[in-house]
Amino acid sequence: MSITPLMPVYPRCGVRPVRGEHCHLIDEDGTRYLDFASGIAVNLLGHSHQGLIGAIQQQAATLMHVSNLYGSPQGEGLARRLVEKTFADTVFFTNSGAEAVECAIKTARAYHQHEGDLTRFELITFKNAFHGRTMATISASNQEKMHHGFSPLLTGFKYAEFDDLESARALIGPHTAGFLVEPIQGEGGIRPASEAFMRGLRELADQHDLMLVLDEVQCGVARTGTLYAYEQYGIEPDILATAKGIGGGFPLGACLATEKAARGMKIGTHGSTYGGNPLAMAAGNAVLDTVANDEFLERVRETGARLRARLEQFIGNYPELFELVRGAGLMLGIKMKSDSRAFYAHLRDNHQLLTVAAGDNTLRVLPPLIVGDTEIDEFFDKLSAGAASYTPPAA
Numbered sequence: 186m187s188i189t190p191l192m193p194v195y196p197r198c199g200v201r202p203v204r205g206e207h208c209h210l211i212d213e214d215g216t217r218y219l220d221f222a223s224g225i226a227v228n229l230l231g232h233s234h235q236g237l238i239g240a241i242q243q244q245a246a247t248l249m250h251v252s253n254l255y256g257s258p259q260g261e262g263l264a265r266r267l268v269e270k271t272f273a274d275t276v277f278f279t280n281s282g283a284e285a286v287e288c289a290i291k292t293a294r295a296y297h298q299h300e301g302d303l304t305r306f307e308l309i310t311f312k313n314a315f316h317g318r319t320m321a322t323i324s325a326s327n328q329e330k331m332h333h334g335f336s337p338l339l340t341g342f343k344y345a346e347f348d349d350l351e352s353a354r355a356l357i358g359p360h361t362a363g364f365l366v367e368p369i370q371g372e373g374g375i376r377p378a379s380e381a382f383m384r385g386l387r388e389l390a391d392q393h394d395l396m397l398v399l400d401e402v403q404c405g406v407a408r409t410g411t412l413y414a415y416e417q418y419g420i421e422p423d424i425l426a427t428a429k430g431i432g433g434g435f436p437l438g439a440c441l442a443t444e445k446a447a448r449g450m451k452i453g454t455h456g457s458t459y460g461g462n463p464l465a466m467a468a469g470n471a472v473l474d475t476v477a478n479d480e481f482l483e484r485v486r487e488t489g490a491r492l493r494a495r496l497e498q499f500i501g502n503y504p505e506l507f508e509l510v511r512g513a514g515l516m517l518g519i520k521m522k523s524d525s526r527a528f529y530a531h532l533r534d535n536h537q538l539l540t541v542a543a544g545d546n547t548l549r550v551l552p553p554l555i556v557g558d559t560e561i562d563e564f565f566d567k568l569s570a571g572a573a574s575y576t577p578p579a580a
């Protein structure tokens with residue numbers, strides 16, 4: 186038998202973390218890594234955050250799980266907070282990002298179909314998007330590397346060019362139910378949509394009675410300096426998927442919707458055994474306690490602006506390696522002139538700096554949102570040493 190006990194779907198590297206402290210991860214052999222990946226935009230309070238630990242410990246000792254057949258004071262509490270802080274009127278809790286997007290897709294279809302209009306089931310999505318790994322969410326992405334081996338895909342998705350309003354408009358037809366878009370593409374390479382594009386999608390949705398569905402699984406929850414990224418575009422969606430950072434490391438996601446958009450989500454139409462269980466709600470509340478206030482968000486914006494300014498200055502020293510910096514808040518990407526995966530591995534293995542590679546030759550810089558100047562200085566020490574000692578792979 187040669188298969189590994191963990192199904193070999195990930196290209197796992199030699200870093201094997203067993204402990205976390207604030208912005209650092211400690212490997213099983215004791216090596217310390219600076220963590221500017223945050224479990225891919227998940228650990229927004231860093232590691233070993235006392236408020237989050239305390240909330241989970243206390244809830245674990247009180248009540249961990251009950252069925253959604255019972256009333257949920259814990260779920261109502263967190264849902265009410267999200268409703269107060271966002272465009273939404275109602276929330277469905279999930280255990281992951283893909284499940285949140287899945288619920289968003291079902292909600293958009295049900296909006297049109299619950300009164301018998303079965304013809305409107307198609308979502309217009311965007312090239313190089315990432316929405317998760319379930320059958321519906323891989324079908325929602327045009328990326329063939331995620332499709333290979335899993336056909337047939339689900340029908341009902343059309344792929345437009347990202348950040349190209351005319352391309353989206355051209356795909357609207359009698360079957361269109363809505364748009365599904367990441368305001369800032371994460372896996373696709375930290376590519377922010379323009380304001381004109383996002384506002385244009387909102388207008389098209391209003392004109393054609395379409396659902397505007399945002400996938401803020403990566404860019405949401407204070408990452409970009411507002412609780413959700415849509416706030417910075419001056420628009421509101423009908424439906425939004427959130428996850429990753431919202432549990433601070435505890436598996437939690439949610440599908441947020443307006444009352445109108447959720448009109449098809451009636452009793453018996455959807456469900457989840459674990460979704461919204463008290464332990465997850467305690468984690469979500471602890472995260473919101475810390476991040477959902479103007480002071481914290483302002484700090485993310487300021488820290489993000491400082492980090493970005495220093496990154497822009499830094500890449501000027503290596504014009505042969507780096508092309509530009511893009512993103513918002515503490516969701517930043519450095520577009521490279523060669524494969525970013527090779528540089529990511531170099532930083533990781535030779536300088537104990539953890540970042541994340543993404544599409545479009547982009548290196549993602551996603552520190553915990555509680556990052557301070559000390560860690561940012563350490564980051565630039567490692568990044569500078571890494572760039573100086575780096576030879577890009579031969580093209």
Ligand SMILES: *Cc1c(COP(=O)(O)O)cnc(C)c1O
Pocket residue numbers: 280281282283284286315316317318367371372400401402403404428429
């Ligand atoms: C990570 C991600 C997902 C999927 O989340 P999972 O928790 O891995 O299922 C969906 N959409 C976006 C934009 C993501 O970054």
